[in-house]
Amino acid sequence: MSDTSGPSEVPPGVVSLGDYERHAQAILPADAWAYISGAGADGLTRRWNREAFDGMRLAGRVLADMTDAGTDTMLMGMPMSMPVLVAPVAHQKLAHPGGEVATVLGASAARAWMCVSTLASTTLEEIAEASQTTLIFQLYMQASREVTLSLVRRAEAAGYSALMVTVDAPVNGVRNDEQRAGFRLPPHVAAVNVQGFPTPSSRAGPGESPVFKGLLDTAPTWSDIEWLRQQTTLPVMLKGITSPHDAERALSCGVDAIAVSNHGGRTLDTLPSSIEALLAVADTVRGRVPLVLDGGVRRGTDVLKALACGASAVMVGAPVMHALAVAGPVGIVHMLTILRAELEAAMALTGCVRIDAIDEEILWPGKDAPGLRS
Numbered sequence: 056m057s058d059t060s061g062p063s064e065v066p067p068g069v070v071s072l073g074d075y076e077r078h079a080q081a082i083l084p085a086d087a088w089a090y091i092s093g094a095g096a097d098g099l100t101r102r103w104n105r106e107a108f109d110g111m112r113l114a115g116r117v118l119a120d121m122t123d124a125g126t127d128t129m130l131m132g133m134p135m136s137m138p139v140l141v142a143p144v145a146h147q148k149l150a151h152p153g154g155e156v157a158t159v160l161g162a163s164a165a166r167a168w169m170c171v172s173t174l175a176s177t178t179l180e181e182i183a184e185a186s187q188t189t190l191i192f193q194l195y196m197q198a199s200r201e202v203t204l205s206l207v208r209r210a211e212a213a214g215y216s217a218l219m220v221t222v223d224a225p226v227n228g229v230r231n232d233e234q235r236a237g238f239r240l241p242p243h244v245a246a247v248n249v250q251g252f253p254t255p256s257s258r259a260g261p262g263e264s265p266v267f268k269g270l271l272d273t274a275p276t277w278s279d280i281e282w283l284r285q286q287t288t289l290p291v292m293l294k295g296i297t298s299p300h301d302a303e304r305a306l307s308c309g310v311d312a313i314a315v316s317n318h319g320g321r322t323l324d325t326l327p328s329s330i331e332a333l334l335a336v337a338d339t340v341r342g343r344v345p346l347v348l349d350g351g352v353r354r355g356t357d358v359l360k361a362l363a364c365g366a367s368a369v370m371v372g373a374p375v376m377h378a379l380a381v382a383g384p385v386g387i388v389h390m391l392t393i394l395r396a397e398l399e400a401a402m403a404l405t406g407c408v409r410i411d412a413i414d415e416e417i418l419w420p421g422k423d424a425p426g427l428r429s
């Protein structure tokens with residue numbers, strides 16, 4: 056059951072993802088806001104994510120025959136009603152007492168897939184029970200393979216359709232916003248799926264690096280990805296790839312999809328924008344596996360631009376927390392419905408009848424658009 060005690064109505068005037076963000080900032084405690092909105096260090100990558108989308112122009116096309124138009128598509132062999140997924144987002148009870156169950160109810164009503172974080176504040180089984188949509192389990196690999204495998208087996212048993220292994224955060228980003236706000240998880244929010252699991256700790260002596268002496272001791276490496284691929288028949292997607300070299304390596308491990316992601320600018324600041332990284336990775340991957348993009352997607356036109364640059368689908372992260380904070384499950388379904396409606400309008404106005412008809416021809420003047428560093 057979803058906790059129904061939090062906000063559950065869309066306030067008047069909320070008609071875009073930006074509106075949700077502004078309302079969420081006004082109602083959330085300052086320290087929770089610092090965690091949810093906090094970028095790495097100076098927030099440059101997060102800003103570039105938006106600037107890159109904003110700098111790309113679309114080539115409008117008129118009078119196209121839109122008979123049988125639709126946003127339905129496929130990802131990893133599975134049908135989806137639109138190419139927009141709920142990204143894995145930790146600690147959702149920070150935003151709303153219903154947490155991940157509220158999100159999955161909203162995602163199900165909007166017919167959108169949802170990725171469930173290893174660091175969810177609800178058990179992965181409870182989320183699956185409330186779900187009527189396709190679920191992907193986001194895996195942070197744990198200190199031992201045995202413990203990692205226990206999470207994989209739970210996800211399989213609960214009916215998750217794929218694994219998404221996040222590989223870009225073996226250590227936390229430099230989260231200055233969180234540090235300034237003194238953010239700590241409140242007692243009612245816990246990462247219940249990994250409670251009691253061993254975590255890496257520093258064994259650094261005076262003047263030694265805690266990162267290199269302890270915190271990275273059990274961090275996953277490519278051999279762990281090769282190992283994981285052998286352990287499950289579920290499709291495996293790697294999340295957090297921005298380098299074409301890493302994309303090639305991921306392919307050699309047999310992954311089924313790649314999420315091109317800079318973690319919304321929350322890990323290594325000054326990584327390239329998500330769309331720049333996508334262009335580089337797509338050039339290397341050349342369609343051998345589907346690419347999913349996240350980082351800065353806030354409009355249907357952003358979805359269209361990402362698809363034109365080689366993505367098969369996109370994910371939204373922070374907007375999930377914004378919508379959840381403002382209106383719980385109703386906010387989630389509304390936020391996803393806004394994106395769907397905006398995507399439909401953008402497809403209609405660029406003459407794209409189906410998702411697979413979206414290509415770089417809809418970009419003006421081609422994909423070397425202003426806003427993308429060459």
Ligand SMILES: Cc1cc2nc3c(=O)[nH]c(=O)nc-3n(C[C@H](O)[C@H](O)[C@H](O)COP(=O)(O)O)c2cc1C
Nearest residue numbers: 142143144145172221318319349350351371372373
């Ligand atoms: C509050 C918050 C928590 C997040 N937690 C996770 C997580 O547990 N696992 C993960 O792989 N990514 C996590 N992310 C990153 C998102 O999955 C996604 O990569 C990012 O938010 C996309 O950028 P956007 O927020 O601009 O849409 C988190 C993002 C936010 C905002």
Ligand SMILES: CCCCCCC(=O)C(=O)O
Nearest residue numbers: 145174224225226227321
């Ligand atoms: C050591 C990495 C912790 C990441 C915590 C959750 C997450 O991905 C995020 O906040 O972003």
